Amino acid sequence: MPDSMIAVVVPTYNEAGNLRELADRIFALDLPNLKLLIVDDGSTDGTEDIVVELIQIYKGNVEVIQRGRKLGLGTAYIAGFSRVLAEGADYVFQMDADLSHAPEYLPEFLNQLGDADVVVGSRYVKDGGVDKTWNWLRRLVSSGGNLGIRTIAGLRVKDATSGFKVFKASVLRSLNLDQFECKGFAFQAEVAYVCQRMGFQMTEHPIIFTDRSRGRSKMSMGIVIEAVWRLLLLRWKRGI
Numbered sequence: 001m002p003d004s005m006i007a008v009v010v011p012t013y014n015e016a017g018n019l020r021e022l023a024d025r026i027f028a029l030d031l032p033n034l035k036l037l038i039v040d041d042g043s044t045d046g047t048e049d050i051v052v053e054l055i056q057i058y059k060g061n062v063e064v065i066q067r068g069r070k071l072g073l074g075t076a077y078i079a080g081f082s083r084v085l086a087e088g089a090d091y092v093f094q095m096d097a098d099l100s101h102a103p104e105y106l107p108e109f110l111n112q113l114g115d116a117d118v119v120v121g122s123r124y125v126k127d128g129g130v131d132k133t134w135n136w137l138r139r140l141v142s143s144g145g146n147l148g149i150r151t152i153a154g155l156r157v158k159d160a161t162s163g164f165k166v167f168k169a170s171v172l173r174s175l176n177l178d179q180f181e182c183k184g185f186a187f188q189a190e191v192a193y194v195c196q197r198m199g200f201q202m203t204e205h206p207i208i209f210t211d212r213s214r215g216r217s218k219m220s221m222g223i224v225i226e227a228v229w230r231l232l233l234l235r236w237k238r239g240i
Contacts, residue, residue, distance in 0.1 A: 004090035005033045006110070009080035011073055012038055015097040016046040023054050023062065025103040031110075036062045037084055038097075039076040042069040073163075074187030078177045085172060093166045095121075100209055101164040109166045109205055117171050117200040120157050120192070121164030121207040128159070128206035149186070153193045157202055160189045164207060171200050 008026060012019065019038070026036055036058070038051055054062045065079055077094055084092055091110065095101040101121060109119045122128050123142075130142060150160035175194060182190045195202055 003033070005035065005088055006031055006091045006093070007035045007037060007084035007087070007089035008093040008095065008106070009037050009039065009077060009084060010095060010097045011041065011076035011080070012043060012047055012097045013041045013070060014043045014045040014047060016043065016050050018097055018099050019047060019050045020054065022097060022099060022103065023058065026106070027058055027061070029103065029106055031106065034061060035084065035087070035089070037065065037080050038062070039065045039067065039080045041067050041071055041076060072183030072187075073185060074180060074183045074190075077187065077191075078180060081172050081177060085169060089169050091166055092169055092172055095164050100211065101207070102210065105164070105205065105207055106166075112203055112205055113166065113168060115201070116203040117168050118192075118195050118202040119166045120159060120162050120202060120204045122157070122159035122162060122204035123207060123209045124158040125204045125206050128204075128208065130209045131211040133211055149189045153189050155189065155192055156196060157192055157204055159204060160192055161185065162192075163188050165191075171195060174198065 010022070023036055027034065036054075038054075040047055040051065048066070051062070051064045055064065063083070065083060067076070067079070080094075081092060091113065093106060093109070095103075105121060109121070112119045123130055124146065130139065134142075146159060146161045149155075150158070153160060175191075175198075180187065180190055180194075192202070
């Protein structure tokens, strides 16, 4: 893949404490033709200043889309995917900004794309897992929410809610990104389902999902319930 363009799309909202470390770890991998695109939804914690610094440090390899206000995780990814595809990306990663997704997995994901169209970072396959500090309630919300969403959407991948993926650009170009309806957390499952329905080969790579070291988690039972509800509506509407 020496001549291929690799793009990493990272939505942000108030992640100033994590963004610099995330970028440093991504670029320390020394992957060729690597670009980081940050999609910021109007952060108020100084994220914009950090982004300006990163653009100066990694000249030409860091870009930003400033959206001014919170418009939803799904729409942030769609905006990011559209930008990097227009710029000629060959492989497109999506990952969280809070360091729960270790950038060091990126080369391993790329290696698996030889036999797959999409690689999903999975907590629920052999050798995958979550942070050891999680209590039983948080584990229950995570695993129970994933199981419910996976069942409702009819997904074969074991980690239906994973936000850590890499796509061959041809996959994203074949999707009608404007037709995605889930704006928030459920977007992850909707993308996985559409890829499955279109016959793309998806494989899962085990990851350890670590707890954020800075800032406050945005995940809650309410977000999971909203995702389940939205996917139920989609199933009724589309017969998925």
